[in-house]
Amino acid sequence: MSATTTSSVPVPATDAAHAPEPDVVELVNSRARAAREASRALAAATRAQKDEALVAIGAALLTHSESILAANAQDLRRGEESGTSAPLLDRLRLDLGRIEGLRDALEELAALPDPIGEVIRGQNLPNGLRLRQLRVPLGVVGVIYEARPNVSVDIAGIGLKSGNAVLLRGGSAAASTNAELIRVIRETLSLHGLPADAVQTVDDGGRPAARAMMTAVGLIDLLVPRGGHGLIQDVVQNSRVPVVQTGEGNVHLYLDADASAERSIPIAINAKVQRPSVCNAAETLLVHADAAETGAAVMRALAKEGVTLHADQRSAAWVPEVETVPATEVDWITEYGDLNMAVRVVDTLQDALEHIRSYSTGHTEAIITDSVSSQRAFIAGVDSAAVIVNASTRFTDGGQLGLGAEVGISTQKMHARGPMGLAELTTTQWIVEGDGHVRS
Amino acid sequence: MSATTTSSVPVPATDAAHAPEPDVVELVNSRARAAREASRALAAATRAQKDEALVAIGAALLTHSESILAANAQDLRRGEESGTSAPLLDRLRLDLGRIEGLRDALEELAALPDPIGEVIRGQNLPNGLRLRQLRVPLGVVGVIYEARPNVSVDIAGIGLKSGNAVLLRGGSAAASTNAELIRVIRETLSLHGLPADAVQTVDDGGRPAARAMMTAVGLIDLLVPRGGHGLIQDVVQNSRVPVVQTGEGNVHLYLDADASAERSIPIAINAKVQRPSVCNAAETLLVHADAAETGAAVMRALAKEGVTLHADQRSAAWVPEVETVPATEVDWITEYGDLNMAVRVVDTLQDALEHIRSYSTGHTEAIITDSVSSQRAFIAGVDSAAVIVNASTRFTDGGQLGLGAEVGISTQKMHARGPMGLAELTTTQWIVEGDGHVRS
Missing domain, CATH: 3.40.605.10 (Aldehyde Dehydrogenase; Chain A, domain 1)
Structure with missing residues (x-):
């Protein structure tokens, strides 16, 4: 045929x-x-x-x-x-x-x-x-x-x-x-x-x-x-043909010990609620134990926006007035793609990194902090395509990052990582020009 | 265990x-x-x-x-x-x-x-x-x-x-x-x-x-x-783990219509004879029909260096005094890795490109020419990791190209192409720093 x-x-x-x-x-x-x-x-x-x-x-x-x-x-x-x-x-x-x-x-x-x-x-x-x-x-x-x-x-x-x-x-x-x-x-x-x-x-x-x-x-x-x-x-x-894997996003938002409610609430709402079905929407909220007040305020704000919170015991206890679903291991690996979100309290930034490394799909992770040390440790410890500091996870996007058109967001490490634009659809070629050169 | x-x-x-x-x-x-x-x-x-x-x-x-x-x-x-x-x-x-x-x-x-x-x-x-x-x-x-x-x-x-x-x-x-x-x-x-x-x-x-x-x-x-x-x-x-394919080199050396024997002989000998077992050694000599005299001189010089020539009918006829082996389709695809070399006459540069595209492993192809148009057409028409103009194919090497240590020469298009050095063993990460930014 x-x-x-x-x-x-x-x-x-x-x-x-x-x-x-x-x-x-x-x-x-x-x-x-x-x-x-x-x-x-x-x-x-x-x-x-x-x-x-x-x-x-x-x-x-x-x-x-x-x-x-x-x-x-x-x-x-x-x-x-x-x-x-x-x-x-x-x-x-x-x-x-x-x-x-x-x-x-x-x-x-x-x-x-x-x-x-x-x-x-x-x-x-x-x-x-x-x-x-x-x-x-x-x-x-x-x-x-x-x-x-x-x-x-x-x-x-x-x-x-x-x-x-x-x-x-x-x-x-x-x-x-x-x-x-x-x-x-x-x-x-x-x-x-x-x-x-x-x-x-x-x-x-x-x-x-x-x-x-x-x-x-x-x-x-x-x-x-x-x-x-x-x-x-x-x-x-x-596939036996080379593949670039795109678009699976179990995205984390981490509120560090010093995160303020004022900064965290708009970012959390934007990351979860603006367009929940896309791959750069946040799926799990991790909160430092010392940021209980901010964590509670963010949880209340998300619930008010219609988000169902799958909360671990400690975070659920922060907001007794909010109806939450008890979180299980399954919630940590779930990319809901809708108005559900997992919430977990961590004792240290290292515990947050450990959680992210265990459950992330390698798409995008965000931290809210005003600590230079925390920012540095978070960037160094996250092994994902994009790390975002003090901004919404929704920015991992070719258009938003000024890269123009994209085929998708690569979550793999080989060839292309992150927004896959025009350059990522190319390979390279070495051109060597001589004048009768031979190798000695 | x-x-x-x-x-x-x-x-x-x-x-x-x-x-x-x-x-x-x-x-x-x-x-x-x-x-x-x-x-x-x-x-x-x-x-x-x-x-x-x-x-x-x-x-x-x-x-x-x-x-x-x-x-x-x-x-x-x-x-x-x-x-x-x-x-x-x-x-x-x-x-x-x-x-x-x-x-x-x-x-x-x-x-x-x-x-x-x-x-x-x-x-x-x-x-x-x-x-x-x-x-x-x-x-x-x-x-x-x-x-x-x-x-x-x-x-x-x-x-x-x-x-x-x-x-x-x-x-x-x-x-x-x-x-x-x-x-x-x-x-x-x-x-x-x-x-x-x-x-x-x-x-x-x-x-x-x-x-x-x-x-x-x-x-x-x-x-x-x-x-x-x-x-x-x-x-x-x-492998289900990502692989970079390295080191298969069915490398071509093409003598364009105007190639001189003076320039072609040292390059051909260096490309074939210096270290025949390595992947950047030349395996097939393509000669423009108008360069018969140069082609014959190069064939004689190679034979003198102990190279067995697997020649097509036309090129064999150029050097009746040299004992050649009749080339078959198998010779076009063979990476000899020793002192054997295929020889073929082509009527045009486009025929040379067609041959290369059909049989190359995508490692290195070289042209000898003094024509700007031929150089341009050859670079545009070759789909291999390296294109070499007027120099030996043996230069496709991390050390020779000033790139330092290499893991091998990638012949694939994804992730790394050509000498695979330190940069090719890395991936990238996007860092986005904001100040409370949300997406509108």
């Missing part, structure tokens, strides 16, 4: 799930090979070409908003018929305002510096060799994600800007919308002299296509899973 | 190979946990502490040279009895001069800048948040290597300098030497207030210990295989 044949006879995702595995493997591999070919042209494209194409794609999404919204209406209807929950339907829904948002994001991307060609290190060696280390694209990036059509446009844009071809496997619930978005993107790329195959979907391969991406060693350079815990763990555990 | 019990009752490697798997897993895991604990102290150590310890280890190796050479004599005797080849015995052999070489390397390492704490990026954000991205150690690095006792000292030193604890699994042929070297290193660390468990061997776990390292997810942060193709592929394909 060649890519061309498949494209001309679209297979509904539900049928394709039962397609013989070898056909899907061949479908994914042939598209990855076409993506590799396209990635070469993309790597050689100038910044001006890429930025013009990004702006043009934004404009084309609006020009084609009618067909995009019609495709989206089909997905929404299918979702409603199959009893999809209201929040999921909301994530699936596009409207003119949201398409304008996608266009704005593409224009912001165009305004960011081009990571490709950046000289990271370089020097003239004693023997006269000239040495440079350059940023170059990875090549082909695969992304497996859930039913959020905006991700298709985001990733296509980030891939284009960083010179990478992308292979997309979106959730089948958004299949019609994704197909139309990707059709518009590919058409615009062609109109701007860039290869359409730089952006491809394997949605028509159904669920087996995700599995086939995980085994496309040598064809896909990097696979990024975006979605819930199940999806991420499936990819991390089964 | 706890680490302590095992240490006090050393198990010969040959017996341990038959030990029940769960015991070996527990042995490796418990040492990895001790290494994690030690890595925290190491991460907090000052540069002065680390450098003093490096110098002291170098001195201690000489102080204990008698016991080290006695252990080495045991390994050599065992090797001779079991019919080990002369080159392997040579790699296994230590003498006073080689121990002095190890000490010198440790002193050079001490002189290199400390990668830890380096601020890679940083800025004050518009809202007043202060942002820094710092280099921090990975944590625990595992290395699986063959019977070269110098690797044990090299890796312990590189690990110490970069703030990482190391878990070593060396070849069983060097078990006695490694045990004594590691004993001396651990003793010296303790004497200098650093944790002995920052350097540990799992050699007493035998072959299953290597397998156990590959499954120690969350306990070992990075696994580096150093050795032949079989070892590397075994680790790359079976």
